[in-house]
Amino acid sequence: MTTISLYDPLTRRFNKFFHQVFLSPASMDTSNEGLDRLQLKLDVSEDAENYSVRADLPGVKKEDIRIDIDGNQITISAEVKKVKEEKGDGNLIYSERYEGKVFRSFTLDSSVDESKAEAKYADGVLKLCLPKKNSEQSRKRLSIQ
Incomplete structure (x- = not known):
């Protein structure tokens, strides 16, 4: 048996807009409209001691990449x-x-x-080695008064 469904182009446009605006993994600040967004694609893996991050940044110069580490929050930005x-x-x-x-x-x-984190950039690929902090250093027990 065949199911009949109604084609609604407005719903399709809304879904595309929603995914681009709210679910896009990267954003691009540009004055030119109609350009495709540059998406920063990541691979993150871990072992017992380190996190490894691989990010594709084609066409970006090494001087235009910035990496910020704040505890367990990592931000990679490029221009x-x-x-x-x-x-x-x-x-x-x-x-x-x-x-x-x-x-x-x-x-x-x-x-x-x-202090032990490392970053290497070659051929449009950024590789980060992010050592984990010793779990005893990052834990603090509060006493109740």
């Missing part, structure tokens, strides 16, 4: 700058390049030892 190109004899017909800022924040289960 993609427009490169000035010399015009030749031809005209630009279509371009999908983007410019703007992108950021991503996430929370880990354990606090990170900022």
Whole structure:
């Protein structure tokens, strides 16, 4: 038996808008409308002593990447700058390049030892090694008065 459903283009547009605005994992600050959003895609893994983070940042210079660590909260931000190109004899017909800022924040289960954290960036991939703080250091027991 076939089920008949009503096609509602307004619902489809709302769902697309909702996912782009509220569920998007990264945001892009740009003055040009109609450009695709740069999404900061992450892989986060852990072992007994470290968190490992791999983030794809194609087209970003190392100097334009910022990493902030606040306890167990990690924020990665980057800025993609427009490169000035010399015009030749031809005209630009279509371009999908983007410019703007992108950021991503996430929370880990354990606090990170900022003094031992390492970051490496090569070929558009940022790799972080974030050592976990000793659990005895991060715990504090309060006495009840």
